[in-house]
Every structure is written in structure tokens, then in C-alpha cells.
Amino acid sequence: MLSRVANNLIWMNRYMERGYSVLNLLKVNYSAHQDSPDLFPWTPIIKNYCGSESGFSSENSIECINHMVFNLDNQNSIINLVTRSRENARSVQEHIPRELWLGINSYYLYLTKPELPSKLYQEDPVVFLDRLLNHQLLYYGKIDITQERGSAYYFMDIGKFLERVIQISDLASMKLKEIAKTSDALERSFLWKNFLLSIGAYQLYLKKYKSTFQEDFIIKLIFQEQLFPKSLYYCVNKLSRHINQLIQTNELVNNDLEFLLGKLQSTIQYTTIESINEQGLTNFIASIKNDISNISLSINNVYFSNQS
Amino acid sequence: MQEPSFFSSYDFLKDTWDEMFTNNHALREQYEIISNYLQHTSAEELSKKEELSKQLFMHQGVTFTVYNDEKGIEKIFPFDILPRIITSKEWGKIEKGIKQRITALNLFIKDIYNDQFILKDKVVPASLIYDCPYFLREMKGVAPPFDIYVHITGVDLIRNNDGEFYVLEDNLRTPSGVSYMLENREISKRIFPGILPKCNVLSVSSYPDILYKKLCECSTQDNPNVVLLTPGIYNSAYYEHTTLARLMGIELVEGSDLVVKDHVVYMKTTFGLKRVDVIYRRVDDDFLDPMEFNSNSVLGVAGIMSSYRKGNVTIVNAPGTGIADDKAVYTFVPDMIRYYLNEEPILKNIETYQLGKPEDLDYVKKNINKMVIKKTDGSGGYGMLMGHEASNEEIDNYFKVVNKNPAAYIAQPILKLSTAPCYIDGKLSPRCVDLRPFALYGPDGIDICPGGLTRVALKKGSLVVNSSQGGGSKDTWVIK
Numbered sequence: 030m031l032s033r034v035a036n037n038l039i040w041m042n043r044y045m046e047r048g049y050s051v052l053n054l055l056k057v058n059y060s061a062h063q064d065s066p067d068l069f070p071w072t073p074i075i076k077n078y079c080g081s082e083s084g085f086s087s088e089n090s091i092e093c094i095n096h097m098v099f100n101l102d103n104q105n106s107i108i109n110l111v112t113r114s115r116e117n118a119r120s121v122q123e124h125i126p127r128e129l130w131l132g133i134n135s136y137y138l139y140l141t142k143p144e145l146p147s148k149l150y151q152e153d154p155v156v157f158l159d160r161l162l163n164h165q166l167l168y169y170g171k172i173d174i175t176q177e178r179g180s181a182y183y184f185m186d187i188g189k190f191l192e193r194v195i196q197i198s199d200l201a202s203m204k205l206k207e208i209a210k211t212s213d214a215l216e217r218s219f220l221w222k223n224f225l226l227s228i229g230a231y232q233l234y235l236k237k238y239k240s241t242f243q244e245d246f247i248i249k250l251i252f253q254e255q256l257f258p259k260s261l262y263y264c265v266n267k268l269s270r271h272i273n274q275l276i277q278t279n280e281l282v283n284n285d286l287e288f289l290l291g292k293l294q295s296t297i298q299y300t301t302i303e304s305i306n307e308q309g310l311t312n313f314i315a316s317i318k319n320d321i322s323n324i325s326l327s328i329n330n331v332y333f334s335n336q337s
Numbered sequence: 338m339q340e341p342s343f344f345s346s347y348d349f350l351k352d353t354w355d356e357m358f359t360n361n362h363a364l365r366e367q368y369e370i371i372s373n374y375l376q377h378t379s380a381e382e383l384s385k386k387e388e389l390s391k392q393l394f395m396h397q398g399v400t401f402t403v404y405n406d407e408k409g410i411e412k413i414f415p416f417d418i419l420p421r422i423i424t425s426k427e428w429g430k431i432e433k434g435i436k437q438r439i440t441a442l443n444l445f446i447k448d449i450y451n452d453q454f455i456l457k458d459k460v461v462p463a464s465l466i467y468d469c470p471y472f473l474r475e476m477k478g479v480a481p482p483f484d485i486y487v488h489i490t491g492v493d494l495i496r497n498n499d500g501e502f503y504v505l506e507d508n509l510r511t512p513s514g515v516s517y518m519l520e521n522r523e524i525s526k527r528i529f530p531g532i533l534p535k536c537n538v539l540s541v542s543s544y545p546d547i548l549y550k551k552l553c554e555c556s557t558q559d560n561p562n563v564v565l566l567t568p569g570i571y572n573s574a575y576y577e578h579t580t581l582a583r584l585m586g587i588e589l590v591e592g593s594d595l596v597v598k599d600h601v602v603y604m605k606t607t608f609g610l611k612r613v614d615v616i617y618r619r620v621d622d623d624f625l626d627p628m629e630f631n632s633n634s635v636l637g638v639a640g641i642m643s644s645y646r647k648g649n650v651t652i653v654n655a656p657g658t659g660i661a662d663d664k665a666v667y668t669f670v671p672d673m674i675r676y677y678l679n680e681e682p683i684l685k686n687i688e689t690y691q692l693g694k695p696e697d698l699d700y701v702k703k704n705i706n707k708m709v710i711k712k713t714d715g716s717g718g719y720g721m722l723m724g725h726e727a728s729n730e731e732i733d734n735y736f737k738v739v740n741k742n743p744a745a746y747i748a749q750p751i752l753k754l755s756t757a758p759c760y761i762d763g764k765l766s767p768r769c770v771d772l773r774p775f776a777l778y779g780p781d782g783i784d785i786c787p788g789g790l791t792r793v794a795l796k797k798g799s800l801v802v803n804s805s806q807g808g809g810s811k812d813t814w815v816i817k
Contacts, residue, residue, distance in 0.1 A: 031590065031606050032594075032607055033591065033605070034588075119398065119570060119575075120589070122582075122583050123586065123587070130398065131396060131397065134398045135396055138395055138411070141411075180607065275607075279608060279609075280608060281607065
């Protein structure tokens with residue numbers, strides 16, 4: 030496979046995964062904001078995705094959703110993420126199933142319909158966001174059913190899980206800042222619950238720990254749950270498997286990748302709740318973010334390095 | 338059912354051959370089945386089919402992006418749903434004529450870059466060649482495998498009011514549009530279910546297979562690695578590049594994916610460097626190799642020409658084929674056919690006046706209202722003057738520019754392009770069409786896909802079919 034193709038496959042999936050996270054977060058925050066606007070403000074979300082100097086500031090839910098879905102100046106708006114993902118998909122059409130390309134193209138065409146933005150103001154925003162989420166889910170479904178399991182699939186999965194780890198850890202740091210602001214137990218439990226909802230882990234939490242919100246359980250679920258596709262443990266495990274597969278077939282240069290992944294895996298797996306609490310969750314997440322950014326850089330280096 | 342109204346208002350163009358109706362307004366035989374179908378279809382149904390065709394193009398991504406204020410807008414190449422139908426007899430002549438023409442043109446290019454017999458025998462003036470911007474000195478003495486220069490061509494034909502096909506242009510560099518030939522057929526199958534087999538239409542779907550076979554055959558390697566070189570996603574024909582690569586199962590590469598080492602071209606893969614044997618390039622000569630041509634080019638590959646000269650890679654079409662594609666050289670194609678093949682041309686050339694000759698310039702000036710003037714190195718319908726619709730001031734201004742270098746211009750009488758019925762605003766209306774069949778030249782001969790791209794001037798009365806100037810396309814059916 031061409032190195033450029035491998036790189037484009039990674040980014041095609043990274044942008045899609047980011048879009049999926051953003052949409053979920055918008056949907057959950059929209060509902061939470063209806064309950065308690067003070068506890069679930071939009072500003073931290075906008076700041077996280079658009080930077081602190083974006084010039085956009087609003088606590089109006091619809092305006093915020095509009096900014097996060099349609100604003101072309103916002104690098105992480107859904108329309109920009111899907112456009113970039115589509116551009117990557119377009120240039121790797123020989124390597125992805127036809128169904129996948131048609132799906133992502135039709136998502137793009139749907140998003141760029143001139144009449145779509147007005148719908149956000151006319152109909153239920155949840156229905157509106159669900160429609161976009163459906164496109165995202167179709168995308169994953171199509172990959173699952175039609176993509177050949179081989180190097181293209183591994184590169185795509187690397188993109189997906191890299192981005193997922195980044196999204197979950199970013200979201201965790203964002204929520205931790207909010208949680209730190211309050212000592213009210215009820216408010217804290219609201220915030221934790223909201224965090225679980227935003228990454229799609231709420232249902233599993235209830236099933237496992239019932240309706241009692243304890244930080245230790247939540248941390249365990251999000252960081253160390255072995256069989257949950259949104260836990261950091263699961264994502265890093267997948268990442269490591271696919272990277273190793275590509276290293277074994279000589280399609281990825283090892284450099285220090287195996288070392289970095291092994292280190293991250295054991296950090297996540299073997300750090301006890303006690304020691305996380307000891308160093309502080311914020312520091313723990315910061316070290317994960319640092320590790321994942323080194324892994325990401327190391328993969329990028331392979332493709333941007335001068336092979337000639 | 339009553340005859341739908343869109344049939345009665347067909348507004349024939351004077352002195353023009355119509356593809357569907359004879360001069361006496363009788364239906365031509367090859368259109369009987371489709372006409373019968375139309376008689377039983379309401380305008381509403383046809384409009385729905387037209388809408389469906391647009392959606393299909395959009396959703397398949399058969400689009401090009403127009404950039405406006407950095408915001409990309411997806412556009413489709415307009416498609417008229419009614420097919421243009423060619424009889425097997427007409428096709429037989431077209432096929433023979435194109436094969437003859439391409440054989441001669443290929444011999445001409447070989448001759449020009451080697452012995453130059455045709456110049457020494459004064460059949461073609463040497464100055465014409467050396468003044469031509471498409472002449473590449475870098476190609477002198479280079480021997481492409483099997484002496485094939487023009488592997489892929491898309492000759493533009495038009496039908497005059499005498500019913501004969503004339504060659505308008507030879508398009509020997511990187512002709513585009515073949516993906517529309519394939520895609521238009523897929524759309525026809527969807528909008529006219531059951532009609533194609535009834536009409537005995539020849540299939541075009543094997544084009545990618547034949548293309549791949551020819552590309553492989555022109556390599557000297559066993560099991561060669563064939564790639565398609567694209568200028569990238571911002572090129573208006575990018576859709577075509579992705580389609581052809583996908584349908585042939587070959588890699589679509591950009592200049593930055595390739596590298597030349599010790600005169601061998603490699604592509605950068607996840608496994609390391611992999612040798613490339615055949616490059617179907619959709620990048621113009623000028624941009625192919627920054628070491629030899631345009632040094633600012635980032636679309637090409639440094640050193641690719643040296644690799645080519647060593648015979649380590651086959652470039653398709655060969656660099657320098659533009660020399661036979663020049664509008665001034667075009668005039669001499671019938672002479673080339675006689676000179677190299679000792680045959681009379683099967684397909685006619687359009688009478689062409691070279692403004693570099695004082696007597697021709699004089700004649701053209703006197704008859705300007707019947708003439709079209711073109712730049713010899715122009716394409717895409719740009720820089721033309723259509724004498725019958727230009728104002729005196731426009732003509733004067735144009736000649737001011739021409740007079741600076743008359744040899745860079747040719748003139749041709751304005752032909753009556755044949756018309757074919759188009760479905761426009763709920764009615765059938767005649768619109769001017771041309772025809773671009775695609776020919777593939779390999780070591781075992783020339784194959785021409787039975788069909789091609791019919792381009793149509795969608796503006797009423799317009800003779801310009803170029804997509805950049807309001808043109809669209811039609812599916813082209815060749816009957817068994």
C-alpha cells in the first residue's frame with residue numbers, strides 16, 4: 030500500500046471518530062443544559078474544540094450546536110470534519126469498499142444541503158443530531174461488514190482508536206475541571222453521570238454498578254474495563270494489536286512504537302485506583318495524553334519521513 | 338395514450354443533419370424503439386428520470402469541485418437522458434477511419450522524433466514542427482516500447498449536414514471523458530430499464546479491462562506494476578482518475594508518491610519502495626518532470642524522463658505526442674495518411690486555413706462571418722472567435738492580436754454540427770452534438786470501445802460542446 034494511502038486511511042477514520050464524539054457530546058449536553066444550564070454550560074465544550082480565541086461565545090444551545098455543526102471557520106465543526114474525511118476517502122477509493130465511499134459521500138451531500146441549517150432551528154435538535162449520528166453509525170457498520178481485514182483495515186482502526194483515546198481523555202479532563210468546581214455531592218454525581226453519557230458508557234455503568242455514582246467505579250469503567258469499546262484499556266489494547274500486526278508484516282516501522290504502547294498499556298492496566306487517587310486523576314490523564322501524543326507522532330513520522 | 342406534447346414541438350435547425358429524424362422529418366430506424374418508448378411516457382415521468390439521473394451522479398460522487406471563496410461546491414457534468422444512437426454501418430466506418438488515422442499519427446510522431454522523413458520529403462514544413470510548443474527535443478531518439486506513442490486517444494468527430502463524420506481534433510495527449518462514457522451507460526440502464534437489450538446496444542463495460550491489458554502489454558517487464566498518475570484531488574478530472582484506477586484495480590498515485598533512484602521509478606509504500614513499470618499519466622508533459630520541463634511543477638516526478646529514456650518505465654501516452662495534436666499540424670493529417678500508409682483518408686478533415694499564409698489570412702478576413710478562428714495550441718474551447726456571432730469590434734480586436742503572430746492561428750469554416758434530441762424543460766429540442774470515441778493502441782493493434790462520449794451544446798443554437806462552456810453529455814449507443 031502507498032504510504033500516503035495508509036496515512037489518508039488513518040485520517041479518514043480519525044476525522045469520522047472525532048465527528049462521532051462531538052455529536053454525542055452535543056446531544057448529551059443539549060439535554061443536560063435543559064435541566065441545569067449552570068452545571069452544563071456550552072463554553073467549555075466550544076473552548077475545547079475551537080480554542081479559547083475562536084471569537085465565538087454563546088450559551089444559547091441552538092447557536093452552539095449550529096457553530097459546532099455548520100461553522101466553516103471552526104476546524105472541528107462536523108461539516109469540516111466530514112469534508113476532510115471525505116477528501117481522504119476520495120483519494121483512497123481503490124482501498125475501501127464502494128459502499129463506504131458512497132456512504133461518506135452521501136453524508137457529505139446531506140450536510141452540505143443549503144436547507145439543512147434552517148432545519149436545526151425548526152425541529153427538535155435531538156432528532157436533528159440523531160440523523161447525523163445515524164450517518165456516523167452507518168459508516169462504522171459499513172466498515173464492519175464490507176472492509177477486508179488486512180492492512181487497510183488496521184490503518185483505519187489505528188485512526189479510530191487513536192482518536193477515541195484522545196477524545197475520551199480530553200473529555201475526562203474537561204469534566205474533571207467542572208467537577209473540581211463543586212463540592213456538592215449531588216452536583217458531582219450529575220457531572221459524573223453526564224460524563225458517562227457523553228462517551229456512551231452510562232448504560233453499562235448502571236448494569237455493572239447500579240445507580241450509585243462512585244468516582245472509583247467510574248474511573249475503573251472508563252479506564253480499565255476490559256470488554257467495553259469506549260474504555261481506554263480496550264482502545265489501547267486494540268491500537269497495540271493492530272500496530273503490532275502491521276509491524277509484523279513490516280508495514281510499520283517499529284522505532285519506539287512497541288515500547289510506547291507497552292508502557293501505556295501497563296500504565297492503564299496496572300495502575301490501581303489508590304495510586305491514581307494518590308497522583309490525582311488530572312495528572313494520570315495528562316500522562317496518558319502525553320503517551321498517546323508520542324505514539325501518534327511516531328506513526329506520523331513513519332509516513333512523513335523522507336523515504337527516498 | 339395521446340402523443341406527449343414534447344414530441345410535437347421539435348424545432349428543426351435549418352440545413353442541419355438530425356441524428357433522430359431525416360430531412361423529411363421521418364424517424365430514423367435506429368431510434369424506433371426509444372421513440373416508441375417516449376410515445377408511451379409522460380413528460381412527468383421523463384422529468385422524474387432526469388432528476389434520478391442527477392441524484393445518481395451526485396451520490397456516486399461523479400462530480401467535480403468548483404472552488405469559490407475556498408468553499409468547494411460539487412457540480413455534475415450535465416447529462417441529457419436521451420441517448421445518441423449510431424448504426425453499426427456508421428460505426429464500422431468510424432472505427433476503420435480512426436484506426437487508420439491513429440496508425441498514421443503514431444508513425445508521424447515516431448518519424449518526427451527520429452528520421453524526419455516527412456520533413457525531408459517536404460510533405461510537412463519543418464518550421465511548423467520546430468515552432469510548435471508541443472515539440473519536445475527531449476524525445477529525440479527515444480524509443481518507446483513497440484514504437485507506440487499514442488496508447489490512448491479520444492478523437493473528436495462531428496457530423497456535417499452532408500451526413501459525413503469529420504475529424505475536429507485528434508486529442509493525443511491525455512484525453513478525458515471516458516469515465517462519463519462508462520457512467521452514462523450505467524445511468525441509462527437505470528432510467529430505461531429493458532430498453533438497452535431490446536435495442537441491441539453494444540456494451541462499453543470492458544473498457545477498463547482492455548485498457549489494463551494494453552497498459553500491461555506495453556511494458557517490457559513480466560507482470561508489470563501499472564499505476565495511474567493524477568495531479569490530485571483538485572483536478573477537475575479527478576473523478577475519472579479514481580474511477581479508472583478503481584475499475585482496473587491499480588494504484589492511483591500522485592507525484593509525491595513516486596521517486597526515481599538510479600533511473601528506476603519507485604512508489605513509496607508501507608513496505609518500502611516498490612518498482613513502477615508503467616505510468617498511465619494524467620499529468621501534462623510540462624509538469625511531468627521538474628528536472629526537464631517546468632521546474633516549478635510539484636505534480637510530476639524528478640528524474641522520470643531519464644528513467645523513461647533508459648527504458649525502465651513506460652509512460653502512457655508518451656511525452657511529446659502533442660506535436661501531432663497541434664491545430665496547424667492537423668491540416669496535414671490527410672497527407673500523413675497518404676504518405677505513411679499509401680491510403681486515402683476514410684474520415685475527412687475539416688478544411689483548415691493557416692493564417693500564417695497571407696492568401697489564407699486574406700480569404701479568412703473576407704469570409705469571417707462563415708469562419709471560426711482558433712489558436713493552434715488552444716483547447717477546451719478557449720480563445721476562439723466564432724465569426725458569425727462576433728461584433729465588428731470583437732473581430733477587429735481579435736485580428737489585432739492575430740496579426741502579431743498569424744502562424745499561431747488557424748481558421749475553419751463554421752460547420753453545421755448535427756443535432757440530437759435533448760430533453761429540456763419538458764420538451765424535446767434539437768441540440769448540437771459531437772462524438773469522442775476512445776481508442777486504445779497496444780502491441781496487438783488498436784481497439785475502439787463501441788460507443789464514446791457524445792458531448793452536447795445545451796445552449797440553444799450553440800456550437801460549443803466543451804464542458805467548460807455550458808456543454809453536457811449523452812450516452813452513446815452503438816447498435817449491434
